[in-house]
Amino acid sequence: MAQTVPRSASSSDGNPLRAGLSTNRIKDPCNVIFFGASGDLMKRMLMPAMYNLRLGDVLPVKYGIVGFSRTEWDDDGFRKEMKASIDEFSRSGEAKDPLWSDFAKHVSYVSGDFDDPKCYVLERNDSELGTEHNRLFYLSTPPGLFTKIVDMLDEAGLGPRDNQGGWTRIIVEKPFGTDLASARALQSEITKVFEERHVYRIDHYLGKEPVQDIMALRFANVIFEPIWNRRYIESVQITAAETVGVEHRGGYYETSGALRDMIQNHVINLFALVAMEPPVSADADSIRDEKMKVLRALRPIDPDQLVHYAARGQYAAGTINAQAVPGYREEPDVNPKSNVETFAAVKLYVDSWRWAGVPFYLRSGKRLAGKLSEIAIRFKDIPHRLFGESSDDIEHNTLVMKIQPEEGVSLRFSAKVPGPKMHIRSVSMDFNYGTGFGVVSAPAYERLIGDAMRGDATLFTRWDAVEAAWEAVTPILERWLMLKDTSFPNYAAGSQGPVSADALFDDEDDGWRRI
Amino acid sequence: MEANLTASAAPAFDTEAIRLKWREARGGKPSTATMNFVVYVENERYRDWVFERAWRIADKHPSRMIMLDAIKGHHGTKVTAHEPQHENAPQIFWEGVELGVDGIRAPLRVQFVEALLVKDIPNVLWWAADRLFASETFAGLLKIVEHVILDSSGTDTEPNALREFSSFFTGKQPVALGDLAWMRLDPWRDVIAQFFDDPSMRDELSAIRRIAISSGSDSEMLYLGGWLASRLGWTVRDTSTFVDGRGSVISFERKRAGDIRRVQSVRLETATSAYAAHVEGETVALEVTGRFARAKRHVPLQAIDNTSLVERAILGERTDEIFMEALATVGDLLK
Numbered sequence: 001m002a003q004t005v006p007r008s009a010s011s012s013d014g015n016p017l018r019a020g021l022s023t024n025r026i027k028d029p030c031n032v033i034f035f036g037a038s039g040d041l042m043k044r045m046l047m048p049a050m051y052n053l054r055l056g057d058v059l060p061v062k063y064g065i066v067g068f069s070r071t072e073w074d075d076d077g078f079r080k081e082m083k084a085s086i087d088e089f090s091r092s093g094e095a096k097d098p099l100w101s102d103f104a105k106h107v108s109y110v111s112g113d114f115d116d117p118k119c120y121v122l123e124r125n126d127s128e129l130g131t132e133h134n135r136l137f138y139l140s141t142p143p144g145l146f147t148k149i150v151d152m153l154d155e156a157g158l159g160p161r162d163n164q165g166g167w168t169r170i171i172v173e174k175p176f177g178t179d180l181a182s183a184r185a186l187q188s189e190i191t192k193v194f195e196e197r198h199v200y201r202i203d204h205y206l207g208k209e210p211v212q213d214i215m216a217l218r219f220a221n222v223i224f225e226p227i228w229n230r231r232y233i234e235s236v237q238i239t240a241a242e243t244v245g246v247e248h249r250g251g252y253y254e255t256s257g258a259l260r261d262m263i264q265n266h267v268i269n270l271f272a273l274v275a276m277e278p279p280v281s282a283d284a285d286s287i288r289d290e291k292m293k294v295l296r297a298l299r300p301i302d303p304d305q306l307v308h309y310a311a312r313g314q315y316a317a318g319t320i321n322a323q324a325v326p327g328y329r330e331e332p333d334v335n336p337k338s339n340v341e342t343f344a345a346v347k348l349y350v351d352s353w354r355w356a357g358v359p360f361y362l363r364s365g366k367r368l369a370g371k372l373s374e375i376a377i378r379f380k381d382i383p384h385r386l387f388g389e390s391s392d393d394i395e396h397n398t399l400v401m402k403i404q405p406e407e408g409v410s411l412r413f414s415a416k417v418p419g420p421k422m423h424i425r426s427v428s429m430d431f432n433y434g435t436g437f438g439v440v441s442a443p444a445y446e447r448l449i450g451d452a453m454r455g456d457a458t459l460f461t462r463w464d465a466v467e468a469a470w471e472a473v474t475p476i477l478e479r480w481l482m483l484k485d486t487s488f489p490n491y492a493a494g495s496q497g498p499v500s501a502d503a504l505f506d507d508e509d510d511g512w513r514r515i
Numbered sequence: 516m517e518a519n520l521t522a523s524a525a526p527a528f529d530t531e532a533i534r535l536k537w538r539e540a541r542g543g544k545p546s547t548a549t550m551n552f553v554v555y556v557e558n559e560r561y562r563d564w565v566f567e568r569a570w571r572i573a574d575k576h577p578s579r580m581i582m583l584d585a586i587k588g589h590h591g592t593k594v595t596a597h598e599p600q601h602e603n604a605p606q607i608f609w610e611g612v613e614l615g616v617d618g619i620r621a622p623l624r625v626q627f628v629e630a631l632l633v634k635d636i637p638n639v640l641w642w643a644a645d646r647l648f649a650s651e652t653f654a655g656l657l658k659i660v661e662h663v664i665l666d667s668s669g670t671d672t673e674p675n676a677l678r679e680f681s682s683f684f685t686g687k688q689p690v691a692l693g694d695l696a697w698m699r700l701d702p703w704r705d706v707i708a709q710f711f712d713d714p715s716m717r718d719e720l721s722a723i724r725r726i727a728i729s730s731g732s733d734s735e736m737l738y739l740g741g742w743l744a745s746r747l748g749w750t751v752r753d754t755s756t757f758v759d760g761r762g763s764v765i766s767f768e769r770k771r772a773g774d775i776r777r778v779q780s781v782r783l784e785t786a787t788s789a790y791a792a793h794v795e796g797e798t799v800a801l802e803v804t805g806r807f808a809r810a811k812r813h814v815p816l817q818a819i820d821n822t823s824l825v826e827r828a829i830l831g832e833r834t835d836e837i838f839m840e841a842l843a844t845v846g847d848l849l850k
Contacts, residue, residue, distance in 0.1 A: 015712055016747060017743070018708050020835065021701065021704055022701075057705070061709075098795070099813055
């Protein structure tokens, strides 16, 4: 019998049986502690994400999940609630035994006030579940409690300074502050306990697969980067439109608004990915350095010229999907005379060689005509009209990166209409993720919690970028707070948004893409 | 929408006529193709099973589908055009043709296929036949495709199919290979690897003395044994024994049990511990007994459906060196 040649038993992981396996399992044992565990986010997103990480066998063998909130549950009560949430909201459907029972053994609950030191104890998990003092804290409470919780963690010796045996990280949900001053104050409090490398500011938009594909499209192809500049690009539009209203979040939204809730974080993050220079490597800080540089290069907006750079709106009653829906001021927990914007649009310029003179139009709103998130790159007009009259029909080339509801990329370009005449028409070349790769992307929270457990901060926002984003929007915020918009409500639910947003375009040939 | 235009019994095919019929079936609407998907069957038993899965893939990844049906007595053409049923898919047609090629010589079969291919897109062959490479059609198609997918498991001639496969492909081939039987084992390889992820357990790998695997068909067991041996530097002594670098003998026991293409259990034994994984309902139960005993835990049984496997084979890495090494060891086991 022939003998096989002995082969190398080495692999990058040290376990020779791991070579070639695409497993994504987290190696470090770890406790994940959720503050605000009775909240809606926990039920709809966070616990289903944890369970799906377990189903995908991504969680380490030794792990603990601790829920902490004021609601009076014991461990079993919490597990029961969480199972119901998973059954209702998880993409994998109902949680079944024996996997659920295995998982439930790792889940526990602390009922109490966030300022009660007795609640800040994790020794039991470390000893019983073998989580080796590795801790990931997740702040999904109202932002007003962030500072208190961070202080209490420090007092209880659960901060990174006192944790010599393992690592400590903290995920902070948005909003990170309500304006520049409050963000700085929050950062100052957090950094008394946590260093920047311990802090993971979550923006779930960055966990979406098509958002990550922006980097691949730009830097894994040779054809786009040479034209990704002022010589070829006329303007960029970034849209995050929703059909839903404020739903049960009226109270929160009254203190927030579209500019704070969407533009300052999600939309500006998308902008940074589109506008940044190529990073020197794919590591977290190289990418975040480049994002930071482009945010720093944003041209400050002159508050006196605000009407040319920013527009706001508030929805009135209207119709969406043939259903009558109320106006913002009629929503629960909303002031009937509210001046909070449910739509915000901003025009930004980047003062750099690459982007000088190219406007970036950013908009986000609720109760618009459709649910749509996309980035549209509009290229310049052709320099010479070769085909006489038929050239008049030539549209600008447009590259659209579609984030939701459809995920993909489309390129619009000109083609000849078949026939004896040289008639030109725009056609579209589409790439659809579902069709191209045949996979369903994991929800963003699964990706992001897994990354935080691994210590990969690439898809989290660094403080300097948060600060720069607040610097960009604060002049607008301040002016809007100072001057009420007497036209509110100024767009009907189900419409394209307020007409005032059209005034942002200098070029009459340009305008908002239809939602 | 599907348009079934003809079912003639012509001995050969007019490929231009097929193209015209596609156009007719689409009603002049546009068509698209992300790949040419050529499927070959010659066993009545698998035909519908294979075709049904192939159609599903083509619907998800709009394809130019060319189905070669070499079953005795199957002649004629069936030309179809489809609008994707997949949610969110653009409403652009994709096209397929079933060619009954019984009695048609291999070079002609290949010629027909070549004439129907959309240029400049990937060409994928799903070879679903017991006779693997002793076929002129296969040899001919191999020259025009970049991906070959087959399933060495659950055939009438198992494990001969795998023997033939390993002897054919151990040399350098210009095509990407995917054996669904191997791909099906990814979750099992992961489960076995898990036992030794902890660096303190690595020494146990060199102390393994017995492997016992049960499965409904041979390919899976052979692949798992070949994989372990190739990763751990063992050589093949005979069909049921390996030898490690220090001359220690490892026995390799295989038992047919359960459904075809499904692994039931894997057990690795060292002098002091046993590492066992077995199917328990919809999960795999993992247990370590002996010196390094660990509490039983369950992981989801990641059974991957065949359509997804074919899809992965098409979209996956072109060269899987781990697979090629395992295949070479399987070849040695079967010599």
